[in-house]
Amino acid sequence: MTLQLTELEAKILERMARSTPAPAAALSGLEVTGRELTGAGSYTYFQSAVPIEIQDGYLAFQDLIVVPGVENGLGAALAVSSGQPEFLEIFTHGTESWDGTSSSFTIT
Secondary structure, eight states: OOBOOOHHHHHHHHHHHHHSSSOHHHHHTOEEEEEEEOSSEEEEEEEOSSOOSSOSEEEEOOSOEEOTTOTTOEEEEEEEETTEEEEEEEEESSSOOOOSOOTTOEEO
């Protein structure tokens, strides 16, 4: 079974591609290999054939993700290792819990 990006994950990556030196092709061509919910966020793991021409580390998402039931909203960061997008981390701000539901999110 092939996993697909959720609407939220796709929107985060789309905005990252517009606001960072990461090539849009590298972020739009990601294959989802796994997903893990942690209770306070999630990890979405990737495989990519296109390297990103930025330093290894974390690429922070600069906008606030608003979802119902999470008072302080969500943040996100893309982990890059050996020039490859490794995973997207979505996390709550503070100690709130999040069940991964994002059907009516907004990004501010």
